[in-house]
Amino acid sequence: MSAIHGIDGLDDWELVVGLEVHCELATATKLFCGCPNQFGDDPNTNVCPVCLGLPGSLPVLNHQAVELAMRIGRALNCTVHPSVFARKNYFYPDMPKDYQVSQYDQPINADGWLDLPDGSRIGITRAHLEEDTGKNTHAGGSGRIHGADYSLIDYNRAGVPLVEIVSEPDVRSPEQARTYVAELRTILLAIGASDAKMEEGSMRVDANVSVRPHGQAAFGTRCEIKNLNSLRSLVRAIEYEARRQVDLLGTGERIHQETRHWDEEAGRTRAGRSKEEAEDYRYFQEPDLVPVAPGADWLARVEAALPVLPAARRETLAGAAGLAATHPGVVMAVDRGLDDLARGAIAAGADPVRVLTHVEHNLAVEGAETLGAAALAELVGMETGGALTATQAKTVLADMVATGRGPAEIAAERGFEAMDTGALEAIVDEAIAANASEWADYVAASAAGDDKRLKKLTGFFTGKIMQASKGQADGRAVNELLTRKRDGAA
Amino acid sequence: MSDAPPPVALTRDEVAHVAALAKLAVTPEELDTYTGQLAAILDHAADIAGLDLDGVAPTAHPLPLVNVLRADEVRATLDRDEVLAAAPATEDHRFRVPAILGEEP
Numbered sequence: 001m002s003a004i005h006g007i008d009g010l011d012d013w014e015l016v017v018g019l020e021v022h023c024e025l026a027t028a029t030k031l032f033c034g035c036p037n038q039f040g041d042d043p044n045t046n047v048c049p050v051c052l053g054l055p056g057s058l059p060v061l062n063h064q065a066v067e068l069a070m071r072i073g074r075a076l077n078c079t080v081h082p083s084v085f086a087r088k089n090y091f092y093p094d095m096p097k098d099y100q101v102s103q104y105d106q107p108i109n110a111d112g113w114l115d116l117p118d119g120s121r122i123g124i125t126r127a128h129l130e131e132d133t134g135k136n137t138h139a140g141g142s143g144r145i146h147g148a149d150y151s152l153i154d155y156n157r158a159g160v161p162l163v164e165i166v167s168e169p170d171v172r173s174p175e176q177a178r179t180y181v182a183e184l185r186t187i188l189l190a191i192g193a194s195d196a197k198m199e200e201g202s203m204r205v206d207a208n209v210s211v212r213p214h215g216q217a218a219f220g221t222r223c224e225i226k227n228l229n230s231l232r233s234l235v236r237a238i239e240y241e242a243r244r245q246v247d248l249l250g251t252g253e254r255i256h257q258e259t260r261h262w263d264e265e266a267g268r269t270r271a272g273r274s275k276e277e278a279e280d281y282r283y284f285q286e287p288d289l290v291p292v293a294p295g296a297d298w299l300a301r302v303e304a305a306l307p308v309l310p311a312a313r314r315e316t317l318a319g320a321a322g323l324a325a326t327h328p329g330v331v332m333a334v335d336r337g338l339d340d341l342a343r344g345a346i347a348a349g350a351d352p353v354r355v356l357t358h359v360e361h362n363l364a365v366e367g368a369e370t371l372g373a374a375a376l377a378e379l380v381g382m383e384t385g386g387a388l389t390a391t392q393a394k395t396v397l398a399d400m401v402a403t404g405r406g407p408a409e410i411a412a413e414r415g416f417e418a419m420d421t422g423a424l425e426a427i428v429d430e431a432i433a434a435n436a437s438e439w440a441d442y443v444a445a446s447a448a449g450d451d452k453r454l455k456k457l458t459g460f461f462t463g464k465i466m467q468a469s470k471g472q473a474d475g476r477a478v479n480e481l482l483t484r485k486r487d488g489a490a
Numbered sequence: 491m492s493d494a495p496p497p498v499a500l501t502r503d504e505v506a507h508v509a510a511l512a513k514l515a516v517t518p519e520e521l522d523t524y525t526g527q528l529a530a531i532l533d534h535a536a537d538i539a540g541l542d543l544d545g546v547a548p549t550a551h552p553l554p555l556v557n558v559l560r561a562d563e564v565r566a567t568l569d570r571d572e573v574l575a576a577a578p579a580t581e582d583h584r585f586r587v588p589a590i591l592g593e594e595p
Contacts, residue, residue, distance in 0.1 A: 043582070
């Protein structure tokens with residue numbers, strides 16, 4: 001009996017997901033013309049006869065776009081092939097030419113894979129080059145496509161280089177889909193191929209979702225889910241869609257192969273057009289462009305210039321820290337590009353777990369990469385040596401990032417000193433005396449094993465003691481003292 | 491491929507379908523004419539399908555060229571006012587187009 005992993009109540013069903021990720025390439029110019037590739041510029045300022053599809057204009061391929069596409073291909077273990085461009089014909093005002101130049105039967109990259117931090121492997125079918133479309137804003141009516149009175153179009157994005165990365169249908173849970181996209185994003189950033197911002201649309205994800213009875217070899221009918229603007233949307237949409245399909249099949253209905261749009265606010269997917277009739281794009285080879293066939297020397301240069309990829313960096317850091325490569329602190333350190341810093345601090349003798357705790361929880365800030373490994377090691381040393389509490393260390397670390405000064409100087413200036421045990425005990429005793437009925441309650445809850453009540457009362461006393469000590473008390477020491485007093489009182 | 495199936499005769503319905511995809515309004519008489527003309531072109535292409543072409547790479551382009559590339563350098567763009575002046579309707583420096591009934595591809 002196997003439920004869909006991560007979704008309650010879908011026993012006996014298996015989820016099958018394939019992902020299509022579009023990423024805008026970090027080039028200076030568009031794919032086929034010299035217009036700036038720049039997000040957020042004034043509408044229709046980055047346009048020319050080529051990207052406006054004016055008669056007589058001809059496309060010329062951007063060298064750097066090919067280079068970045070090859071980088072993506074090799075980072076995803078794909079084979080780089082000689083490739084050709086094709087016209088994808090459709091009538092929609094986001095492309096003034098009435099076709100989008102893409103790659104169809106001969107993509108530049110094919111047959112790769114991506115290993116996830118959890119050890120699973122997702123196949124990469126292909127990663128091909130294509131141009132982005134213009135941006136429509138639907139005006140009037142509801143603001144959505146349906147019911148819009150008219151649309152306004154900005155062609156700044158038309159012709160921006162994209163690589164579309166298509167996975168095999170290897171993903172089996174919403175969480176695995178999230179991990180795949182997050183890992184892909186980390187790789188794209190590491191190799192400098194894209195800024196991969198889902199919120200700005202420079203990385204866009206479509207999910208092909210189907211379900212099948214556990215143990216069935218044939219795939220179920222799939223639906224393509226679009227409009228997934230965040231990792232959270234991706235997870236929620238896949239969960240919703242899996243339930244919708246299982247519910248339909250459970251009542252004897254069939255799934256219609258179609259495009260569905262995720263509505264984040266309503267928390268549901270809605271049917272778009274039906275696939276069968278609309279998918280007739282009449283692809284044919286683009287006569288205005290010649291094939292791209294990168295030679296062995298170009299490919300070798302691209303491979304030699306690839307940086308160490310996140311999976312290998314996690315292994316290195318995990319080895320240095322004596323932790324698993326799947327440890328959240330290790331994953332986060334690589335994700336934030338702070339693994340060199342963490343390794344440096346650990347090499348300088350700092351406690352690995354404390355270092356990674358700071359990276360995971362306290363260094364999601366601008367400027368964290370400017371922090372020196374020696375300074376971080378010194379801070380962690382003060383913390384483990386008892387000179388700073390965890391809370392104080394967090395404050396000092398924030399100052400270090402903001403000002404670039406050393407931890408000892410900041411701690412002294414803020415008057416952070418470890419509170420000696422005698423002084424702390426006096427504060428604890430005062431807190432107990434001033435709140436006698438709560439203390440009696442605490443002792444009783446403890447004796448009764450009422451964990452919920454005990455937790456609440458522990459929080460109450462810790463708060464009082466922290467307040468009295470002006471935040472200088474160490475949380476762990478407070479807890480130990482409370483326990484000792486309770487044992488004495490019982 | 492030499493083992494390609496023999497060509498299937500082009501039907502009038504297929505021509506009507508392709509015309510609809512290309513947003514072409516075609517009269518019944520024109521449909522008959524084009525079905526005949528297009529069928530003749532496809533028959534000609536079928537002659538090639540009948541040859542033994544194993545080991546012959548498909549021609550991607552008539553020119554013997556690959557890797558025609560340009561440097562990733564910004565070039566002058568068009569003046570926006572000039573561009574928008576050519577459009578039937580504009581609003582907020584954007585092209586204004588009628589309501590879109592279908593969905594984005």
